[in-house]
Amino acid sequence: MALRLPDLGFGPDGALRRELGGHTAVITIDGTAARLSFEQDGRELRSVPAAVRRDHKDAVKELRDLVKRVGAQLATLVRALEGGFPAGARHAFGWWRDRLVRHPVAGPTVRGLIWEVETAPGAWTAVLPAIGDLPDAPDDAAVRLWHPIGARGGDVRAWRDALVERGVRQPFKQAFREIYRLTPAEEEARTHSTRFAAHLVHYRRLFALFRARGWTSRLLGPWDGGAQDEAARVLAGEWRIRFAHVLAEVGPDDLAGTDRIRFDRRVAGAWRAAPLAEVPPVVFSEAMRDVDLFVSVTSIAADPDWTDDGPALAYWERARFGELDESARTRRDALARVLPRTKIADRCTLDGRFLVVRGELRTYKIHLGSANVLMEPDGAYLCVVSERRPAGRVFVPFEEERLSLILSKAFLLAADEKITDPSIRTQIERGAR
Template identity: 70%
Template sequence: MLYDDLARALSDAAFARDVRSADLAQLTDEQLGELLPAAHRVHHADVTPATWRTAMAVRQAADERRPRVSPDACRRLFEALVVRSRHSEWAVDLTPGVAALVGCAGPWPELAEPARALSESLLVRKTIAHPYALFLIAGLADDATLRAVAQRLGEGPIAMDEMNLLTGLTPADRAVMTELDLVNTYIEPESPPEVWQKLADLPVYVDFARSALEAAADRADGIQSGAIPYLADKAFTAREVAVLGQAARVALLRDEEWLPEVCARLLPGIAVAPTPARTVPSQALLYELVRAAKEFPTPEAVTAIRTARSVTRHAGVPKQLDKLLKKVEAALAQRTEVALRLPRLGFDEEGVLRRPAGDGYAAVVRVTETAQLTWQKDGRALRSVPASVRRDHGDLVKELRDLVKRVDLQLVTLARALEGGMPADTGHPYGWWRTELAGHPLARTVVGRLIWEIETAPGAWKTFLPAADDLPDAPDDACVRLWHPIRADAETVRAWRDRLVDGQVRQPFKQAFREIYRLTPAEEETRLHSHRFAAHLVHYRRMRGLFRARGWTSRLLGPWDGGDGDEATRVLVSGRWRARFLHSFVDWADDDPVASTDWVRFDQRLDGHWTEAPLAEVPPLVFSEAMRDVDLFVGVTSIAADPDWTEQGPARAYWERAGFADLTETAEARRDALIRILPRLKIADRCTLDDRFLTVRGDLRTYRIHLGSANILMQPDDAYLCIVPARGRVTAKVFLPFEDDRLSVILSKAMLLAADAEITDASIRAQIDRAA
């Protein structure tokens, strides 16, 4: 009955029926496939609104379900697409026809005539949106049509080489290539990894990827040597840029061993002119290769991008590369299987590199928590770079300073990669870990300050701290992984925190003091979503910056069509789980956009598709790490933590309420750290801690500093005291077991207020005196 009504609605303008997605769910895949040709024959200018809505609903349902299409329905669909191509000023979309071929329930029908007509209609267009779909369709027509399409798409030698490759592929393999048409690498989120995996599984394409990238590197070398004439931004055609971007993604995904050498030639080669000009051979290819590295990063690709950034003379390229590099490094932290690969760079086993600089001088680079460059004369330490070294060995000085920056960036990347692997509970063979991480001259400083555990028997784990403990005696194939407090009891967590503070061990990221987020009764009741961090007002630009830093993707919000709200997403555990965080644009405050926060949901990837998962089914480690990120976003960017907030109305009410609210897990970890830090400070006798506040007794007043927002109330009447963090005293000499800007601010304010009689800042002193 429903099928008959829909078929009539698509063909009879006098029969009107509005449908909903729930209605279409009643159709079988075969029925949906039979309706598809009629739905694509409908043109909005010739039918009633009800008929148009019915046609669009059927098309959308087919896109979502990908039904099996009979050969006859497939033929009728192609004929419908031909009709549309003749009656539309826009280029016809071939993807429904390709999807029908892929999902055809029998042998492909004879399609030579419609395939020829569709190909000819697209060849006259200025641009071709779906080149691989066009090539597949052209192959169903005749050789002349296929040659015409190949000639059109083969703009440039590398693009023509790809056309020659496609000509030798089977129709089924050509169909795999059509999935690239749905990939838009210029917007976020990026394409699904499985699209590239299918391509990476085609041996002939892997061979082509290597030859294409090597040919591009050879061309870049030729431009730099002068063998090829230089024209700014003309080194590669638009089609070659697209083809090379695809080739790079396949090679990066496979982590091909030949790729680092090619990247080291290609990226710097297209980033600087062979002349003194401030132009580049190809901005388009440079950015496309960096975008490819963002999707499938490797340490070597990051190094090549940094090199390109250092050599370019173009005014705008460095700024753009800096933005992209942040995304590449964040993505590298998620790809733990390659991110832990660090070069040794000539450092000895103790993390020291020595370079002679003439006349008894020597440079020493030593890696502890960071890399430090010092100079010596006959083994005696010097305070600065000797004048003669600066004069006669300027290149060496620059090289070593660049090396220090490079090492520090690699250590940061390593720390991010190790932390990024925590949700996946990543394990490593002990033999490899002992040699390539704990024994690596650079990695050892990061690895040594983290707590690890090794499986000594099935299900039995032993914890150790490499910086202070002997490495366990265990087989090379034993599993070693980072310790996580969610797997430990409270007493064990307490013991590790005490040990780190007592031993003055500063961890590269928060591990022992890491917040734990377990399912609450309220979340068990809501089942599919969490409102734990909902209804907060945040500085939107800051929050979006944290999204990028923590590997979340989101669209830009603002007062424009479609900019009212979005779900920030982060994919975890090698693509098996996804967290979603809804946030909405609210308004502007002093040219600063403000957003509100909403629910958090989780999806599991099943059969290649994301399916919403009940919170109770999310692995505890995945849930905890995702919720920790959201807590960070809210805690750092909430307007409640802004001491300068002056807006009134509902936002002010939120500021007053949230600025002194109960502590979140992040603030609780901060409180736990203060319990251990305060007794070591000179102001310890002036400080007390309660459930939400650090109370500081000054000579003039007593102050209560909120451990979440760092906002201050003055007793006895709880008058608000505004202190902008930049005006407080630094606490560089106070040991912190982990990096926490808010904790540093709280300690700075505490030290300032403990000696409030000595405060000379007029604005702060006026507030104190006025309240008194």
């Protein structure tokens, strides 16, 4: 149902126009959002004209309500498309072409994704409608979303390059999507994974993310049976992932400890434990991607203001500049393509786990996982809270808060001589040589 969007009066060019006196109200689709603007004699105005506000108040309200409605429908469409990954959802080529790619509302979102068309039995052709023509195929040919786990490394790199070169921002991570394969340790363990175990996380944030990503979990707390739980999510109808976690500390900042991951398969209507090797690669990858997201977003290692002592502080000290996980490695790959196109390119270098930024006063190392910052030459920690938006117009091929935060800090620190915030300035000057 989410894929069957009405056209809502939008034209083939993806815009809805309404005459209001001597002005034209225009709603356009910009990626996964709608935008309302006003024109006069073909020229876009900076704000709602006074005459329109005065004489067409109800029409303006109706148009603004439509913008919200379109935004909600596009958000639902994106969730539905991304949610079809594990199941390998397929569509008929003719329907997909006419009702999705060419749809005035859904089109901009759908065209920004990479698709595979079965042009011959067992032969799939990948296409990004935003930058290429659709292949010749019968209307009943199968179409599915392309997933990097089934692609060759060279093809993945080529698609990533194409997105950046053509300025295509995808509605969700696809070409830059993290992929997860079985590790030797998981092959040896057979029935469980400890890849994301032994992390300390902000529990309330973790619980909220469970809900947002469609996982089920009981709330932990200082009550009978509230010490531990397994969050679960069903993928592709017949697979279930279970992520164990325990309550580690109760207080103003409730902390949880992460534990093992297991998989079950639905057999004859009942869940049965499944060896990791039997889980389809795309299901395994998507499940582990969720857990990686939970840990990377909620870990106290990413909290720049953490001050509590004890075991939690020891974990924070160890993990805040630790080895990069899959999300951070993907972030590094995106930065390698984006940074050369920015005005601070000559001040930035990617070095292992860090983005190294050369300022006028100091050189800074921004960790690509936690976004925490170290200063050279003494390795001092810099506590800096920056806007999660890089200065200027910087194209990124996907929206991600941590990536935006790293870019924002890089732009700030590349011009450190212009920083006026006394708390940041004092830290920088304290050990500068």
